[in-house]
Amino acid sequence: MGLDYQLVLWNKHKKTYDKVIVFSMLLYVILFAVVTLVFNSETSIETLIIRAFGSLAIIMLHIILAIGPLSRLNTRFLPILYNRRHLGVSMFIAVLIHGGFSIFQFHALGDVNPIYSIFTSNMDYGSLTNFPFQVLGFLALLILFTMASTSHDFFLANLSAKTWKRLHMMVYVAYTLIIAHVFLGAFQQETSPFTIGILIIGFISISGLHIVTAFKESKIDNTKVKKGTEGWLKVCEIEEIEETRAKIFTIKNERVAIFKYGGKLSAIHNVCKHQGGPLGEGKIIDGCITCPWHGYQYLPYNGQSPPPFTEKVATYELKLDGKIVYINPKAFEEGKAVEPCYII
């Protein structure tokens, strides 16, 4: 964790996921080639490769964009979230093959620099039906390259989680550019109805998933926290929190997770220091709050990662009045030990 950047841990699960990714990618390309050659035997090998890897990349991108909301809606998707970065880098390799072959086929054989040629071979920027759609693909490729090359934990540690997250939110800009790339390209190339179909269904599914998740999240933010006495806020009854789990509340625009474990309650800031994962959606494992995204751990009573790790999140004071849980809305500094609230 924060002591130093960590090497990717090649545990058994990660290796299995990687094998599944590589096997599925190969299977897709082989199937795509067979179907294309059966129905259109005149397709050149370059065009086949461009189309196979372009459509493979767009399918992978949709899966990547769906993992986040899916794992917020159902915890069974969390193992895939844990391996999302490898999926992202694999998708980038598919995009690189697609873009590389396109540049080779359409721009490398003249006497102009191939990259310059992408921008200048078609200058019809004012037209919809003849727009230089490859420029949009190239810009998306640059964004995906930046993301793939900074995906290692070394960059996460050195750029700070916030900057890294912002950088990786650029995937939505890349997605928009890619949608425009394929749709505008379809006016000029015989883009298959299959790819257009994937895009339409994919776009509707991704938007739908994000809307449903945002709705679920907004429910947390709108959960009424009532004023108690002397500044304490009434949050819930003890029974509403499951053992070793948490309930999340929005207190002064900050999300706070209240955990119940072994007859005690503790409250910490909900945002993981690694990549902003929702700590309150994790559970207590080996006495530590364990982030559901990649497993960073924090001690419930002081919000500190156990030594030798150095991550810290803010803590909060709780009190009980009968079965009602109250929280002091004023956060303590990160890592400050607070006596847990004992359930009598």
Ligand code: HEM
């Ligand atoms: C240097 C960057 C890129 C270049 C030069 C480029 C070029 C092209 C070309 C020439 C086509 C038409 C191929 C044909 O149908 O004959 C195409 C289609 C396509 N591109 Fe790109 N592209 C680039 C980046 C991307 C990126 C980043 C994606 C992301 C997934 C992408 C996805 C697609 C897809 C899905 C198609 C439609 C494939 C089909 O016809 O079924 N491209 N691209």
Ligand code: FES
């Ligand atoms: S966000 Fe990665 S462990 Fe919490």
